[in-house]
Amino acid sequence: MENVDVGILGMWLSVTARRKLLFQKRLEAARRNTEEKYRRVWEILQNSDDETSLFARRHMRIFHSLQSCRRRPSVWKFNRATEWWDVIVPSFTSLQWLQNFRMSEETFIYLCDKTRPVMGRQDTTFCECVPLKKRVAIALWKLATGSEYRTVGHLFGVSRTTVCRCVQEFCAELLLVPDQICFPDLEKFAEMAAYSENRWGILQCIGAIDGSHIPILAPQEYHCDYFNHKGWHSIILQGVVDGKGLFWNVFAGLPGSLHDARVLRLSTLWELASRSNLFPVHTKNIGGVNVGYFILGDSAYPLQNWLLKPFPDTGRLTPEQQIYNKKIWRAWVVVENVVGRLKGGWRCLMKRNDCDVKLVKSMTLTCCALHNLCENHGETYDIDWNAPVTAAEPVVAVTGHRGGGQGCPRGSYALLEQLNYYMTC
Template identity: 55%
Template sequence: MSIALKLFLISSPHSTTPGGVQPNQSNFSNPDKEESTMADDSDECEALLVYMNLCLQSVLDSYKRRQAVRARRIEETDRPLTVVRNANRKHVSVLRRGLQRRNGIVLMANFQQRRKVALWKHLRSSEWWDNVACNFTDSQWQRSFRVSRATFQHLCDRVRPAIERRDTALRLCVPLQKRVGIALWKLATSSDYRTVGHLFGVGVTTVCRCLHEFCQAVNQIVLPEAIPEPNAEELEEMAALFQRKWGVPQCVGAVDSSHIPIIAPKDFHHHYLNSRHWHSVVLQAAVDANGLFWNVCAGLPGSVSDANVLRQSGLWTLANDGALFSSRRRRLCGEGVGYYVVADSAYPLRSWVMKPFEDTGALDDGQKRFNSKIGLARSVVENAFGRLRGRWRCLMKRNDCNVDVIRAMVVTCCVLHNLCEKNGESFTEEPDTQEMQQPADALSSGDDSEGTAVRNALMQYLSTEQ
């Protein structure tokens, strides 16, 4: 404060020069006037000092208040929250509520000051689906998607609860019909994901997700009604139809296996290498006289033989439990013959599995006739596999999906095959279809005595039949 006072006195117009000499010479000639002037100057200096003291004190008080407020804020931020307990032992956190309110106000202010978020989206064109595919004729639609428009709409209605999505505030969802169309196009053409994405105007991940969700929905919702387990009445109708078409009594189906080519998986890839030295998974199916699948087992590695596939399938469990083929027996040439399925030489001979006699060059007429009848009845499953692979080209080319996804895709194709066959939809195989050669069937051993007796009785019955 003394330094400021000195500066003020030096800058005053009545201040003395160094040495104490006044610059005004007229004061020497009037001493009374000099005394009065000095008295006035002393009063003015005292007033100025008081004013300056008040100003400095105000500035210091304001500075101290600001420092105290800042220290209090820092202390409240770093200090742990204190909890006050009332008489009822209830926790009342006054400071917490105050800090939460203050933090909410700060966050709201920061949110209002922040720049709006800009969404980035890759531009894709769905011109083909919106303006070309939707204007297909019925024949063009069926050739492209392998199903009729009625079957397509039926699939959309059935899988709607599982795969339909809704629009969000960020983007529009892929419509249900478009999702089903993407899955059917992938199954029918076996195109790679990128090509399908460019065609439908979606990303590769969207194509993959649509295919997986569609296959899961079909296997969970449509499979029980498209490939049901036959009951006693249906088995009787199936046996009557087989005998009417091919003259084989008590036959309710034909069993065979087909290898689906895949790309070698990362884990245990040698297990999926079949006898033709390419990787595959096995599809085993039982079909009725109309070529409809009524039992399907898919996904086992390609190195597993047909006999072992049968033993690991659900058909083997149903037959051995006696819940499927022993409901009605028929007396033929002194032997009780129940329901059975026909198969090739790669399957074991059982009372419910009939296979032809091994051709050693010494077969008699009865055995040759039996082999001929069994071969004609077994042709229905070969034709069914041919139509299945012709409709759904993904079963003919090496698939780059995961093994679990391929298993779901194979079963989905079987379900779609039954829907098309039941609706009487025509199928024309494309001439450029190239199919990988199926592995050769290995002869199976371990025939049981009951199966041998049933086969001999059937041979005698077919020999005596006109």
């Protein structure tokens, strides 16, 4: 076997050497032909008649100029205005940085360092690359304003293609999301439960879940699936946040026509819960019932041992149940406020996004990661960014069996009753 490999290697080396020799011979022949052509032209110009001497001298000068100087290779580049980024942005105050890029300059530099391995570029012989800070700023501007590629390109002095590439590279799911949205460990779960207990008096609560519609342009395939009950096309963002308003689980990309409960069952959160791998085993005895960690949801979600919701309002709630619902709502409304701040700060999630559905999904997850980044760095949220108040959305009546009848795990409704008794005593 080794002799065969040596034979193949020797044959390959021989063929390579022969090809190299033939190439050199052809190159030398081409050079000789060019020199011979120049020599013949020179003889013709020198042996010209007196009548054509002026014509000959002129062509001799042209011939000498072509022989003496050779034009350097260059790449044509469209001249664009970059004064806004080169002159105006460096003089921004802290407030202007926050208003335009949704973060301070210090956080922006930290973000550039994080994205350098993916978004960094180097100058070439023919063209200077777009600097890293400018590439990150282009992506942030697109996410914060939802402007068209053409508008962003005119502002930063780059082409639409460059803007598109910057957004795609910045919104790659493996860039920011794993670093900023992490599944909590045992210590973090205990910290979140203690925070909820101290703030709202709810034991073992580690967060709240809610869904939100992200407007999109109707896709060419299966566009009816993306038409939601509000009358426009969208994808759904499902987020779980802790008491401090930080995402620790996000799921996005499913068509807007799906119900929140259906989205939950198709998410990784439900898959982990079905295998009992969602939360660590850490229970507390409340009224004779062992209560583990759980999250809060609204009436759209199914009642589970790890997902609790208010009692369905059938008009016959007891005073204790009404008090319980108010306490649950105060803790759950955190996720609703977070989604409002998310869309207010990153307007690409509020306006109709004309990008591809896959890119819209990546942009949505990246915006959630940017929300966590800004919150962890103590960035200020301007209330003027809040979404305008719209008409109230239609509410579907909740039937009695959704409180814990069909499809509810055994003991989940008893858990709801014990928490109600604990929090209203």
